[in-house]
Amino acid sequence: xxxxxxxxxxxxxxxxxxxxxxxxxxxxxxxxxxxx
Amino acid sequence: xxxxxxxxxxxxxxxxxxxxxxxxxxxxxxxxxxxxxxxxxxxxxxxxxxxxxxxxxxxxxxxxxxxxxxxxxxxxxxxxxxxxxxxxxxxxxxxxxxxxxxxxxxxxxxxxxxxxxxxxxxxxxxxxxxxxxxxxxxxxxxxxxxxxxxxxxxxxxxxxxxxxxxxxxxx
Numbered sequence: 001x002x003x004x005x006x007x008x009x010x011x012x013x014x015x016x017x018x019x020x021x022x023x024x025x026x027x028x029x030x031x032x033x034x035x036x
Numbered sequence: 037x038x039x040x041x042x043x044x045x046x047x048x049x050x051x052x053x054x055x056x057x058x059x060x061x062x063x064x065x066x067x068x069x070x071x072x073x074x075x076x077x078x079x080x081x082x083x084x085x086x087x088x089x090x091x092x093x094x095x096x097x098x099x100x101x102x103x104x105x106x107x108x109x110x111x112x113x114x115x116x117x118x119x120x121x122x123x124x125x126x127x128x129x130x131x132x133x134x135x136x137x138x139x140x141x142x143x144x145x146x147x148x149x150x151x152x153x154x155x156x157x158x159x160x161x162x163x164x165x166x167x168x169x170x171x172x173x174x175x176x177x178x179x180x181x182x183x184x185x186x187x188x189x190x191x192x193x194x195x196x197x198x199x200x201x202x203x204x205x206x207x
Contacts (some may be wrong), residue, residue, distance in 0.1 A: 006193040010160075011176070013187040021181040025094040025138065026102060028145035032174045032194035 004031045076128070081116035087127045093134040099164065101135070102177050105146045106155045106166035145175040160188040167192070 001016045013029055076082065076090045091097050101111045113135075115128045124132070139146070149168035157165045163180040174194070178187055 011189040011194045015185045019182045024181050025098045027178040028142040031176045
């Protein structure tokens with residue numbers, strides 16, 4: 001599980017566990033919604 | 037079948053909307069455009085090639101793939117069956133299987149998506165991040181092996197309006 005929040009012009013992803021390379025070669029996260 | 041190892045068919049490639057086989061797209065592409073690298077140094081099977089001659093999935097093929105998608109591109113990956121039985125050699129098959137494994141878990145981040153208005157960014161640790169969007173969502177693909185429990189994507193802020201950053205899906 002990951003939470004997403006804006007912070008000072010950046011986007012911060014906070015995972016509920018330490019990342020250890022399990023998701024290599026990439027972590028894909030839905031970071032926001034788009035107004036349709 | 038097009039073989040441009042010797043760059044002799046540039047006109048054909050331009051007509052077909054193909055881009056250089058190696059390297060990456062620099063800009064957003066106005067229309068869907070493909071890069072077509074061979075998985076090795078040859079488009080066809082070359083019995084002289086070893087695993088070391090094939091592009092590594094994690095360091096080369098996957099980053100090429102996800103960055104192309106983020107810029108409205110596609111990656112056409114050539115494989116060449118071996119002579120005789122026409123089987124895909126293990127060195128090539130393992131790379132295709134690596135793509136399949138990642139897409140099984142993360143396919144929503146690329147399949148059926150369109151470019152976001154920002155193609156890419158980096159994390160505070162310098163890892164590349166590529167964006168895509170689909171109806172109702174924005175996806176970020178952090179390439180590499182981030183450590184810790186927090187990843188900061190620099191320079192791109194998800195909207196502050198209510199609910200915009202509430203998506204918590206991780207694949």
